[in-house]
Amino acid sequence: MITVKNIKKSFKKQVVFSNLSLSIKKPSIACFIGPNGIGKTTLLKVISGILHKDEGHIFIDEKEIFSTNDSFGKVSFFVNESILIENLTGREHLLLLLESQKERTEKLINYFQAEELMKKKVKSYSLGMRQILLIILTCSFDVPILIFDEILNGLDPKNRRKAMNLLMKLKKEKIILLSSHQLTEISEIADDVYFLYDNTLEKVEDMSQARSLENLYLEKTMGEFDDTEIEI
Numbered sequence: 001m002i003t004v005k006n007i008k009k010s011f012k013k014q015v016v017f018s019n020l021s022l023s024i025k026k027p028s029i030a031c032f033i034g035p036n037g038i039g040k041t042t043l044l045k046v047i048s049g050i051l052h053k054d055e056g057h058i059f060i061d062e063k064e065i066f067s068t069n070d071s072f073g074k075v076s077f078f079v080n081e082s083i084l085i086e087n088l089t090g091r092e093h094l095l096l097l098l099e100s101q102k103e104r105t106e107k108l109i110n111y112f113q114a115e116e117l118m119k120k121k122v123k124s125y126s127l128g129m130r131q132i133l134l135i136i137l138t139c140s141f142d143v144p145i146l147i148f149d150e151i152l153n154g155l156d157p158k159n160r161r162k163a164m165n166l167l168m169k170l171k172k173e174k175i176i177l178l179s180s181h182q183l184t185e186i187s188e189i190a191d192d193v194y195f196l197y198d199n200t201l202e203k204v205e206d207m208s209q210a211r212s213l214e215n216l217y218l219e220k221t222m223g224e225f226d227d228t229e230i231e232i
């Protein structure tokens with residue numbers, strides 16, 4: 001269970017968000033959507049304890065989270081590809097994992113048919129290959145909360161479908177937090193969608209009412225929409 005109460009985060013003078021609250025009580029997929037630069041990644045990092053918040057409270061299973069020390073063993077989050085080490089192979093990254101996670105990891109490698117990928121150095125990886133490694137690393141931890149930032153980015157249709165099926169399976173027993181711009185896929189797998197915009201976190205109450213999540217998104221951000229033709 002995750003409870004977020006009135007959190008605020010700023011970088012120097014820039015307030016990214018303030019007074020945001022959220023409660024997720026049962027295993028499910030919750031996805032954060034919203035414009036570029038609005039604060040989705042920052043919110044995921046704050047919830048996981050990677051970034052310190054300025055104000056407010058975060059509780060995971062009633063334990064207050066101040067840093068990754070508090071979320072350790074409860075949350076798996078590999079932030080994004082910047083965490084990968086270019087001169088190591090995929091397999092060498094897996095050496096960071098505990099012995100108890102190895103069986104799970106091998107199942108994931110097999111699932112993504114990533115045996116060859118694991119032998120290569122990360123510096124030779126494409127965007128999609130990096131994403132697969134991040135998914136394998138994150139899911140190797142059998143913890144109650146998994147967090148993915150833009151997990152579906154760069155995956156080809158087959159691997160995207162595999163990743164979605166994996167999330168659908170894992171959500172039966174875990175809370176999964178995602179950020180994404182892939183609204184069609186998100187409307188297929190997410191139980192709850194939260195729209196981060198204008199310093200509010202609005203839950204999309206009835207996704208069936210919206211003709212599609214994308215239409216809803218465009219309606220909300222229409223004021224910003226500028227269809228001026230480019231002079232080039």
Ligand SMILES: Nc1ncnc2c1ncn2[C@@H]1O[C@H](COP(=O)(O)OP(=O)(O)OP(=O)(O)O)[C@@H](O)[C@H]1O
Pocket residue numbers: 011016034035036037038039040041042043179
């Ligand atoms: N380490 C940092 N130092 C200073 N500003 C930061 C830092 N990280 C993020 N920001 C700023 O915080 C704001 C939110 O960024 P964030 O990465 O959370 O957005 P996002 O919603 O995930 O965007 P996108 O959809 O483009 O990935 C942006 O204005 C960004 O420039």
